[in-house]
Amino acid sequence: MMKLFTTYSLTLVLFVALLWGCTKEDGPCPSPAARTLLVYMGADNNLAGDAWSNIGDLVAGLRAAPGNTHTVVYLDTPQGNPRLLEVTADGAKEVYTWPEQHNSASPEVMRGVIERVCRDYPAGRYGLVLWSHGMAWVPSTATDYFTRSRSRAGDGWPATKYFGQDDTPGPRGYLETEDLAAALPDGRFDYILFDACFMASVEVEYALRAKADYIVAAPTEVISDGFPYGDIVGELLAAEPDLKAVCRTYYEHYAQHADARYRSASVSLVRTSELEALCDLKARLWSSALAHDPAVFADFDLAGVQRLDRYRRPFLFDLGSIVSRLETMGAISSAEGDAWRYQAARTVLYEAHTPVFFDLAIGECSGLSGYVPVAAYPDLNAYYRTLAWTVHDQQVDLSNTPPRNN
Structure with missing residues (x-):
């Protein structure tokens, strides 16, 4: 799929960021909003290109999004230090850069990012997108289970992704299920959307039952293009988001895809109070x-x-x-x-x-x-x-x- 974010627009965004930063250290912060959406992109791996494409989609989608909201992206890629971007219909503007590289698949790092965003972008409600690689509840040490069968390892399929992998500066880091639960505050988010493979695992969602009212996730893999943010970010920012509509949009985006190779998707919406x-x-x-x-x-x-x-x-x-x-x-x-x-x-x-x-x-x-x-x-x-x-x-x-x- 063609994406909207180009090298030129990235350069322009980063230039504008020099003129338009906002943190507790650097100046006044935004006024309290109706909702803040945090997109946590653990892209310090082979998904970095997809991350920038999705940020471009967010920019496009925000042109029709509700006002009095904040969309903030935490971005960790192999290039440069981790950073925070405030995303608006005008572009993605860098508002904070960490002084050194760190492991985005660390509960301490994730907890710190959430605390910073909630401090600098206060809101009545918060939504969270967790974007990275993922493998349900299975521990990262179980590598013997991560081998494709020969019949399922052929070429021609699009790439897929799973949650919580950081490749640099090394060693490779992962967020295990208990670490992810420890990183997320209880009751802060009214929904969590996993843009990652296999995270509609009952074992994972039960572990996160106190972390959000609703969880959107896929029980299968997720094609690395991810969710169609241009079509769903407006709903994600709504005061009362229609999460069924978000799921339906994601499903139809792939089920009706022009390229037959991409017609693969699964998605579910879980009410955590029933788990x-x-x-x-x-x-x-x-x-x-x-x-x-x-x-x-x-x-x-x-x-x-x-x-x-x-x-x-x-x-x-x-x-x-x-x-x-x-x-x-x-x-x-x-x-x-x-x-x-x-x-x-x-x-x-x-x-x-x-x-x-x-x-x-x-x-x-x-x-x-x-x-x-x-x-x-x-x-x-x-x-x-x-x-x-x-x-x-x-x-x-x-x-x-x-x-x-x-």
Whole structure:
């Protein structure tokens, strides 16, 4: 796709920034606004070009955005030191540059950026876009799981992205799930939008349930072009944003794309206040399944559920598909399955997905991915048991459940 931000316009923006800065150190700050939108771009990796393209899209979209709002971009790329940009319909203006490079995939850095933006751009409401690479809840040490299967590693597909990777100055840094939760203040944002792969993971969203009222994310990969900011930034800045419309715009942008290679997308809108009830119900259903068969998870047939990643060793599966499979197996009752679907509908307010993501067929998608602690993945299981989503499951050690004797 053609983007609006050119080398010339970037040079002009940075020149204007010398004349038009605003921080606590340098001068008076903007008046309190109705909303401040922070776009946190962890682009100190191979996504830097996409970051500048998306900033250009923000500029274009702000020409029709509500007034009395602030749009601020934290930008960390391989070129130069991290900086803050205030974005308006007139361009992106640099308002602060950190004196040295730092790790944008650090909870301390993220926390400091949020504090600075909320201090310098006070508002009645705040929205947050988290933009970078991402890999759901899976720890960065689980590199054996990040290998594409040979059939899914072919050329011709657009690039995709995931959350929280910083490549320089080194060593490479990542934000693990617990670090991300620690970095974000409780109750500050009314929504979080993940422009990153795989972040509609129930394990991640449960960990962030106190951080925002709503979360927009994709359970699959996200094409590196990202969300169509020119079309959605006005809604993101609204006093009462229609987040279903944001999701729909993102989905249709790719589902109806002129280039058939780009017709791949999934997206969901989650109401975080319902995640606690979903977790409690999951614990009851999992206990019922284990009572029916103590080896139900250890021996779980992963081929029988909808996968949402394209890796050689799949680890992200549709959460609704897992429950349906347990019901089909007789491990949980139809009444328990119905209870799950009722609570899931209260939690996931919007879901849309294309029939395929590149070469991965998506026959069903509930809007949230989940993990099954099978015996074949003992290394992942050990980390999985540390996640808040599993806290009610600690009465049973799922990873060590003995395989069924045939």
